[in-house]
Amino acid sequence: MEMTNQINTTSKRPWYKSMPDPMVLIFGILVATYLLTFVVPSGAFERAVVDGRTTVIPESFALLADAPSVHVFDIFVAIPKGLISAAPYLFIVFIAGGLFHILQRSGALENAIGVAVNRVGVQNRNLIITIGTFIYGFFGVAVGFENNIALVPVAVLISAAVGYSSLVGTVMAVGGIGIGFALSPINPYTVGVAQGIAELPTFSGAGLRTALVLASLALLSLFICKKVTKMDFVEQDGNTGLQKDLSEYTMNRENKLTLIAFVAGLGVMLYGVFANGWYINEIAGLFLLMAIIIGVINKMNANEIVKEMMIGASGVTAGALVIGVAASIQVILDQAQIIDTIVNALSSLIQDMPIAISAIVASVVQGVINLFVPSGSGQAMVTMPILIPVADLVGMSRQLMITAFQVGDGLTNLIVPTSGGTLAMLALGRVSYEQWLKAILPFMLMVYALSWVALFIGQVIGY
Known part of the structure; x- marks a missing residue:
């Protein structure tokens, strides 16, 4: 009887609880990719530099x-x-x-969110x-995709403040950022590059x-x-993840200075991204400076700042x-x-189809290509000339x-394991x-269904 109960319990487990560890899953994809090299022949397009950009020459594909x-x-x-x-x-x-x-140790972010949610009302x-x-x-x-990595823990705290799990906060942040970036009408990395290649006015x-994005x-x-x-x-015990009842949260002087430093740091980041073309390395350097400043505001000495940084880093090691x-x-x-070779084969699929259907198939093709070329601007440079x-x-x-x-490249960033920005946010x-x-x-x-309807409508109205 006990053996039967164990079997029944195992068979009733949700599918996601039986999934392999992410490392195992990705290693399996790596092995499958290796096996793919025996099936797919090596090939290359000819490329030329146009206006400082390396672009693919259409119809130049040849096997090696x-x-x-x-x-x-x-x-x-x-x-x-x-x-x-x-x-x-x-x-x-x-x-x-x-x-x-360090922000968590200071209590500033938790106190600010606790005060804000208490005023709005947890019932809302x-x-x-x-x-x-x-x-x-x-x-x-x-702002972009990877540029918003630092904002994910804020959403987790907001989620905790209203009694939801970190999963809710992560879907709110990563999903919101991902959808915004994927379907943005002013995305310089995808729309801007692609429209430049297509000789269309920018944005x-x-x-x-x-x-569509709204x-x-x-x-x-x-x-x-x-x-x-x-x-x-x-979280299955009803714990909100906060340390106190919402009514007990207040902001002291150090909390306010900490938040000012944090918001100012984000402002500097935005200026650097838009004015100076900052990316991952510059943003990481700014985060390090922000950590030091916030540590000093909260009366931490150098050793304490390093210790807290190491503790925080160790907590995200597996995800990294x-x-x-x-x-x-x-x-x-x-x-x-x-x-x-893969790009050339997939691009040929959309020919000889009704236009509305070929637009939908093109989005699927771009989604598959995104698994192999995870960079949005890089994918535009490879696929748009074709x-x-x-x-x-x-x-x-x-x-x-x-x-x-844009639909095919952007949306798949939320699920493909080769999207480093998504995995970083999940971590x-x-x-x-x-x-x-x-x-x-x-x-x-x-x-995807909503986006395909939009593509169909776009063809009907002559977009």
Whole structure:
């Protein structure tokens, strides 16, 4: 009888609790990628530098006579190479983890959120989650993706303050940022680069993209409030994750100075991103400076600041290492030189189809390519010189093709294991990759359906 009960219990376990560890899952993808090198021949497009950018020459694809070989041992060598190539992501996760541990020790962020939620009223928590989702979506639209990594723990605290788990906060932050970035009408990394290649005015056609991003954020807010808040997660004892009752939170002088330093640091980050082209390394350096300043404000000496930074960094080590292992997939693809072959084969799928259907298929193709070319601007440089002429041949507007590219490239960033920014955010939210997939996949089906309807409408109205 006891054996039967054990079997029944095991068979009733949710599927996500039987998923392998993220390291095992990604290593399995790495092995599958290695096996793919025996099936897909090596090939390359010719490239030319135009206006300082390296772009692909359409119809120049050719198989390589001397195909590079990839050995079994290269699977294991690819992992340290991946860790090295993903170093900027790893270090910003470690440093941001340290920064937010010092913020947590200061109590400033928790006190500020506790006071704010107490004034708004915890009974309005779904309204708080909805507003938070749109705010994070705005940051995704206006600031970018990886640039917002440091804001994820703030959402986790907001979620805790209204009685929800860290999963809710992470979906609010990562989902909001991801949707905003993916469908942004002013995304310089995807829309800007793609429109430059297509010889269209920069950020033209913003109307459909704006409507799509607002509708998608509204859908995400509804999904979080109706579904994610009811999902089983780590907190099962009713604990909000805060140290005190909401009515007990107050702000002292050090808390206010800490928040001023934190907000000022974010302001400097935004200025650096827009005015000076800052990216991961500069932002990580700024986070380190912010951690030191906040530590001094809270009367920590040098040794205490280092100790708290190490504690914070150690808490996100597992998530950071997952980023490096995932980067090894790209190492194998580059070594085997099969990325261009895959792009060439997939791009041929959208020809000889009805235009509206080919736009939808183009978004799917771009999503698959994103697994192999995770950089949005890099993917635009590789695929747009091929797909823009294809759009002209099949009678699709260039604007619609770019929107299809944006949907396929951007949305898949939320689920593919090669997206270093997403994995970095999950690490700071303390949500594992398999828990994230369990939460976000149902929403992904809905937002893809919404986006495909938008692409269909775009073709009908001559977008």
